[in-house]
Amino acid sequence: MPDAPIALLANPTAARGRHAGLLRAIAVALSSAGRPVRIMSAADRAAALAAVGTAVRDGVAALVVAGGDGTVHLGLQAVAGTGLPFGVVPAGSGNDFAEALGLPADPVRAAEGAARALAEGRTRAVDLARLTAADGAVTWFGAVLGAGFDSIVNERANRMRFPRGPSRYDIAIFAELVRLRPRRYTITLDGVVHELPAVLVAVGNTSSYGGGMRICPDADPTDGLLDVVLADPMSRWTLTRLKPRLATGAHVTHPLVHVFRAREVELAAEGITTYADGERVAALPVRILAVPAALNLLDSGPCTT
Structure with a gap:
């Protein structure tokens, strides 16, 4: 949908809050894609999983996560296998996934890059691992x-x-x-x-x-x-x-x-x-x-x- 928003899941406690003050700048950078930005807040892991799941079902233009590898992990549970564009703004104490994929290390530059990619329809396919536990989860x-x-x-x-x-x-x-x-x-x-x-x-x-x-x-x-x-x-x-x-x-x-x-x-x-x-x-x-x-x-x- 041309007017669908960008959903942004941010973890303000990532990297012990070092980047918490950048949330507004990240949102502004994402909005340069020409779409509204919906910031999602979550008190805990369960609430974050519910929020990203709802956003994907609602038909957002992209899901972007701002945080460390744990925040990326939460986002992956909602977008894996859906084809929905997924952006990563590295803002955690551990940003191994973002680094491995060659994404900008600076959070605002990463958000700007994600916005340009969305506006230009530029994505790349990346493998994921799917784990099945003994109980089928x-x-x-x-x-x-x-x-x-x-x-x-x-x-x-x-x-x-x-x-x-x-x-x-x-x-x-x-x-x-x-x-x-x-x-x-x-x-x-x-x-x-x-x-x-x-x-x-x-x-x-x-x-x-x-x-x-x-x-x-x-x-x-x-x-x-x-x-x-x-x-x-x-x-x-x-x-x-x-x-x-x-x-x-x-x-x-x-x-x-x-x-x-x-x-x-x-x-x-x-x-x-x-x-x-x-x-x-x-x-x-x-x-x-x-x-x-x-x-x-x-x-x-x-x-x-």
């Missing part, structure tokens, strides 16, 4: 799913009441390193079953998670495949030494780290809860399928710093 993700040491750390950190901020994760990492032990996984890659112990399992549609850790460095969100990275049982010392190499993706050259590619991945293990795009998703077992061209991304131009 479906969740889409755009970046990386963690199902090993990283997800165990997230579980501990989310249970902790104190301290707040990044130091909570540092404490959780230390606590789980002390308890480090391999888990027994059943991993099925395009129908081929592997039974093996591992300390780290990640499934990537794009390359990085956690604000720049390139866990799946060669993952390509346009190849119709998922990259699966596994780490064999290793000592606490080896895992600690391996962690800095995640920044460049050099960890995949370590003899205890293995990389696979598959269109369909099934994971099963006891006591593991998965996290995708930084969000808590489902306990194993899960089935993950690469869905080519599931996202119609507003092509807002090259990344700038």
Whole structure:
């Protein structure tokens, strides 16, 4: 519809509120597409999911999200597979999905680029991953799913009441390193079953998670495949030494780290809860399928710093 609005979902608490004052500027930049901008506010995750779902059903011209990977994750649940143009304004502490797709790093420039793309009808097709849990619930993700040491750390950190901020994760990492032990996984890659112990399992549609850790460095969100990275049982010392190499993706050259590619991945293990795009998703077992061209991304131009 020529007069359909742009729906904007913004997370004012992303990046600990660093970009909250830019919401008006982002909305003004989006309005340069010649359409009204409908800003959606949500008190919690459930309300945000309901808001984006309603917006898509109402027939908006595009859905744009302003926030980090968690906000992107919420938006994907509404637009995946619909063909509706989707814009990303990176404004979080972790913007791995936006960075992997080469989007502008500055929030206002990203919004301007999304507006130009919408006005010109310029989009590009991007793959997504579709996860099906044991109960049949479906969740889409755009970046990386963690199902090993990283997800165990997230579980501990989310249970902790104190301290707040990044130091909570540092404490959780230390606590789980002390308890480090391999888990027994059943991993099925395009129908081929592997039974093996591992300390780290990640499934990537794009390359990085956690604000720049390139866990799946060669993952390509346009190849119709998922990259699966596994780490064999290793000592606490080896895992600690391996962690800095995640920044460049050099960890995949370590003899205890293995990389696979598959269109369909099934994971099963006891006591593991998965996290995708930084969000808590489902306990194993899960089935993950690469869905080519599931996202119609507003092509807002090259990344700038």
